[in-house]
Amino acid sequence: MRLMVTGGAGYVGSVVAAHLVEAGHDVVVLDDLSTGHRDAVPEKAEFVRGRVQDAAGHLDASFDAVLHFAASSLVGESVTHPGKYWHNNVGGSLALLDALRTHGIDRFVFSSTAAVYGAPEVSPIPEDAPSAPTNPYGASKAAVDQLIASYCAAYGLRAVSLRYFNVAGAYGRYGERHTTETHLIPLALQVPHGTRGSVALYGTDYPTPDGTCVRDYIHVADLADAHLLALDATAEGGAATGHLVCNLGNGTGFSVRDVVDAVRAVTGCAVPTHEAPRRAGDPPVLVASADRARELLGWRPSRTSLEDIVADAWSFLREGEAGR
Template identity: 45%
Template sequence: MSILLTGGAGYIGSIVASILKEEGEDVIILDNLSRSKKECLPSGIKFYEGDIDDVSLLEKIYVEEKIDAIMHFAAFIEVGESVLEPYKYYENNFSKTIKFFNFFINKGMDKIIFSSTAAVYGEPQYIPIDEDHIKNPTNPYGMSKLFVERFLESVERASGVHHVALRYFNASGAYGNYGENHDPETHLIPIILEVALGIRDKIFINGDDYNTTDGTCIRDYIHVYDIAKAHLLAYRYLSNNSGSLKVNLGSGEGYSILDIIESCRKITGAIIPVEVRERREGDPSTLIASSKIAEDVLGWKREYQSVDSIIESAWKFHKAKFENSK
């Protein structure tokens, strides 16, 4: 039996697929390469190129493979873009996703692991944010993910198909040859490292007047390897239990943008010039997770305990990528 992993040419999906394979799981990837490149696919894993809403392709996958579970990473992920082009996000992340799930649910597949996000919570009412925290997304990206969670709850009531929605906070770091490689890149750590490498002149900070210790946004960074391990645990949970879970994946520690820049300066030895500009619409000031359910129910333990160790792994990846591109 195989796990069908969508978005497996992307940053997190490619690393999770590699780790699942190392752990002896049978994985198949489906990706339309709209936000990634073929070169980013993990080696030795069967790949179907196409869209999650291409029913004839799904039919082919169903006939050729024995799909036991779905890990659904495929999505658009840019908060700013979602504010400017909401239709694109509701269509890709919600409409196509429920069509895709529905196809396999109708074929009898009964385990779904869904890549959700801290963005479902919106502006926090308390910190750390637990899974019961009110869901009030401040942008269409977060809302599109929340809609999918609601759909999965309805499907569970209607047909008993269980799911684990993993709400990642800021996924970061690299695993061997696989690392963050978005195009365009909007995530903080890779952008800062591109400044350190001289690919960009400076890092822009979107607002320094938030109600935080230094005025810049505070986020919770979690290594992509630890995210991958949580997927394996979620798959085992669904194989051995009948029930669904919503699970935060974070470190429980918050770092401001200035903290991350300082850590990157320390690790890279580069100066890293900074320019402050206006706030970006849809950014909550502080997001820090409580990951108690991941630890207590899934038995998840983080391997990467410090933000420096996360940045060091990302730095190794970005330096090597830069050297290879010369």
């Protein structure tokens, strides 16, 4: 198939683009490189530098489907600069969906997020949990999910929104390298890498086994597998007859201390920690129920060991960057 991957020079987008190329698809990556990296685009993919808002000029009727990753994604920034998130995430997605209509493209996979749930009362979190985002980033993604649902109902679009939790690990030369890093595993790995002195434990008095927050971690390669299955689900006769929403996660929670222990085990370094106040809005436990993805997409994560996830991220940090 001929596919466009928006945001395909970013972390998750590049890994999915690589999987698509390996599966034999003709891939065009559209990315403005505001946060992505040109060298993260697979060699066999065509690269077009541009904004998702201008996708209509880069699409045509030869495309079979679009996988959409382009978005602003920093929670803290979304609070201080909400306009950027409404313009980029919602405005960009609206322009993209209109471009699909213009060119008669009726298959769509969207990179959504568990942030749409906010601080849910139920764990593991099912897809029918109330949408109650606690920041503009989550709210913008929830709005795009509603936008997609309306386009499916009105125009016959077949789409899958994949809501995932904490993505980590690496896939060969494709890995996580953000200018502003907010994710725990890469932050913790910065300590043995020599670019950070210690890891902050934001709250040690949560009602969890060791007092620190518990989160669901998913390997980025398992995530990519799910996107290819979601693409299959948008085919005629597939599971996505309209708008299908699926959570992605291991279904197993790991605490902040668990992550630090895994980093210590993988790297052989001490990895000091220091206690810090709780962050506003941090729920004690966020774990996904991925039953729907298993049942309707046939997806089952195979890289579920926390140490294996950390080891892949560590290899990328040590070896991947050395080769660039």
